[in-house]
Amino acid sequence: MAESWFRREFLTGRRLAFNVIFYGLHFFFFGYGWYSQAINTKLAALNGLTFSVWTSRGAGLVLAFDGGLILIPMLRNIIRILRPKLTWLFPADENIWFHRQVAYSMAFWAMVHTTAHYVNFINVERTQVRKQIALEIHYTQPGGITGHFMLLIMVLMYATAHHKIRNQCFEAFWYTHHLAFFFMIGLYTHATGCFVRDSVDPAYSPIFPFYTTDHCLGYLSWRFIIWPGIIYFGERIYREYRARRSTRLSKVLVHPSGAMELRIVKPSFKYVAGQWLFVQIPELSRWQWHPFTITSAPEDPYVSIHIRQVGDWTRALGDRLGVGPSVVANMTQAALKGTEKDDKFLKGDFVELDSSTGISLPHVRIDGPYGAPAEDVFNCEVAVLIGAGIGVTPFASILKHIWYRQKKRNIGSLRRVEFFWVCRDAPSFGWFQSLLAEVEAAQADPNFLRINIYLTQKIGEDMLWNIAVNDAGAEYDPLTLLRTRTMFGRPDWMKIYSQMGMAIDCGQYIPGSKSQLKTKVGTYFCGPSPLAKAIKEATVKNTSATVNFTFAKEHF
């Protein structure tokens, strides 16, 4: 029996701590908002409306809090800078998850707040505590107008942000989500109508913020929550400026398996291994930014990304470069059938496109870098890098980077690297094999880097014979063309880790490690979460007095 949804979402580990703090703060603000309204003698007239006004003020304060939080996880550049220092405190890569939690909470409290106000205004009209009718407050005063607009914007934004819509039409999500600009304006100006006042009429004034706080007794929350909005706006402008700095697409390599490698030269772009960036090609789409993992190492003179033609944007890019889906489909087919296994392919054969071949390369813009630096790889003695399927891309950059640092004899305390690649159909990642082959060939110490490739695909008869005939006695593995043999089936993580632990213990694994007190083995994983869970369990279980296994999951 799998653990229940509720248990998984709410009651385990750090989730529990998050929920206690997050929802605890919400209820605290609700209670404070309620209480400070209820005891305020200046607002005695409004307090005549009793529960509805207390509820609306409490929920309003909670919404202000949420409105202040909602943009914080979207401050990508600031998160990137803070992230390495704060990973111990909270998972900074879960920023979108946090954004969603705030949004859910906002929807709920908006319901509470709106309901309470509908009751408020109908009672204002009935008791004539203010000489107004309910619809005047709803549709002629700033609070009502901005409130109704914000609700409408929320409906549109939430509906298009649903993962189903986002996956079928990212643009609908992306453009609609920019209504957030108007939403935030509405939020910051929601109180300018001075509904919460002790005077008969709103105490307007000609100077900013156009009402006097002597009589307008709202929480003035906009003074606090406007800052994330301003910072976010500034960040968007900065990103635009940064994207406009000189960028040149110098080369496009088309790999046998159909992946396109874009090599981009941008001197102002600084990054570390394992990060990702946004790419825009104005010729294809003026506004779309697409995220890709950086596959070059910081030492490379260019920034490279590998693009497989799977979506409509990437296919359009293929068409633009003259290597459209049909051409690539043939290449991929060939790769899957194994017809490419000539010796010349050992060198990683690819088609190179640059301006000399007569094809004009499109203008590109890149924005970034963002995300997870794997710099801490160099702080442990053994690094275990595990990539599953397409999750292998960040490790291209990391492996290259390790290789560069090896050449410079500057690999920190790193003694060994175990690289695992769990993959359903290895041949479709031809480009990665050529990179692996390069790194493998460059190893002077055969023990430093060990590559383990697991193929989980069900093997057909043709492939079986191919392996049987080609594998025996050959120098290279017939599938991956590496010296390392491919293994079939799923890896048994428990066994792998316990053996590694024992080998380290008796000093076989790392020569001379006996003198150390504790060996740190860092695991870096990128891939689907069920697998992550299995690996994490193995690392936790096999940690002993002498060997410390740590686990980190990458997001991209």
Added chain:
Amino acid sequence: MGNLVWHDFARYVSITASLYAVWSGFYGIYFRKFFWDFIGGTLRDPGGLQPAPGAAVFITLIVKNPIIQIFAMIVGLFMLALEYPLPQLKSLSIHRSFALKIVLLLFQSFLTLLFYQGTNSALWSLIAAGSYARAIILGETMEEAKDNRGKGGRA
């Protein structure tokens, strides 16, 4: 680029609008008010707006007896059962009929527009109905529901 499937979008808006209709109908029973009572109405202090005599039929149906609110709730609940959908409705063809949904949404919009709490629901129902209409114009169809063959997300 990207292909927005309008009926998927319409479904989410429709669910939201119908939930709003149910909820607004519910507390509309406790705070009864005819939305359009300001037309020709007179303001009394205290007592609020007194609707014009011409609106007597709506006063009977909304203020004296919360008929409209209850109908809005029923339509909203049925709409939710149809959209979510309820397991019993999943295999029926009415679950896949955009025309029926448009009619129900327009009806829901009409009902919620009559009482004080329902205006947002009315507007959103119209948006959902419009999106379904767009789906029909574009010739979208809904796939027949498949049998559940187990759960995903296990390693």
